[in-house]
Amino acid sequence: MTEKVVVIFSGGMDSYTVLNKAIKDGFDVYALTFDYGQRHVKEVQYAKRACEQLNIQHKIVDISAINSIIAGSSLTDDIDVPDGHYESDSMKQTVVPNRNMILLSLAIGYAVSLEATKVYYGAHSGDHAIYPDCRPEFVEKMQNVAAIANYEPVDIAVPYINNDKIEILADGIGMGLDYSQTWTCYNGREKACGTCGACQERLEAFDKNGLTDPLEYEA
Template structure:
């Protein structure tokens, strides 16, 4: 059985931990990042830097042309990024329509082409409240479809699906991971804002682990 896996790697702390978990599990990793027109494109620079350091095969695919079909999200349109926790109603503006189904579908195609049997995907329980495409039922149904979509079955594997961002960071710190080369903030500025839902959840995870976030905040 092949040891190859594709890891959807945004450059954020969750997918960074997933990438390292796959390596720790002895997998041959093919990292895949997407430029879909997100304003926090800085995360892609982090992804490239990490893969270069780890000597991991990495592709960054420009799919920003589809942005004209994905209107209405504050992550891709000229809409202010909301402040507050993910559980707040206003955070729904950060939903990019059908994003994860699109990204997973492309990752599965890549997996088939390189002979990988799994796609690692960093959904976690903290995303469940606001993002339908991070919930267990979505991942389970996508996994079912990806078993039959090609002659080669591909498993959608989310190692942290039912745990919190705090637990993801706990695992990462246990692996002695350096989170200075990750980007979580939804704003694409030089420093993280510390106020958007992504920043708040990240900072909460570091506090819960009695650790200091190594990136700079405004």
């Protein structure tokens, strides 16, 4: 029987690469997407379409009610998304309190119910400066918890924890992936803004790989 794994799939380019990596590694993949009331909920529709094209199991879970107790992020509150690179201090406004611990906890529960052995998520080194829940020390602690929280231990898999977005894109291009099927921008408008940290990091990755991003941009 093929080993089952759960992939937290936002619809962005990092998790899209992780998703395809798990598929190509021969796992029976179950994609899990969360609507947590994010401003860029457009990514959820990209996730749905990508999973339909890949013909894999996919659940979209509405947990937007958590916004009644978790506040202060420009991704979920009525706060403007800051422009600038991820290295900028202003990008701390995009941190959603405890987000990855919440999402991983739910994904681990789903994995146990499926008898899946792993939960994949797309933390990478470019996130380390701003997002505490993407850092290696957070992953290590979550690994420890996931090993004892249930009768069945679950492994937290982060294949790109030591890679930046430039390297992730290079790996995805090597797999022949089509990144027009992904959404990265923190603003959920018709076109990507091109100025938020997520857009700037994405555009930098394409530029450093000598490629043109297939998405349309406002700027």
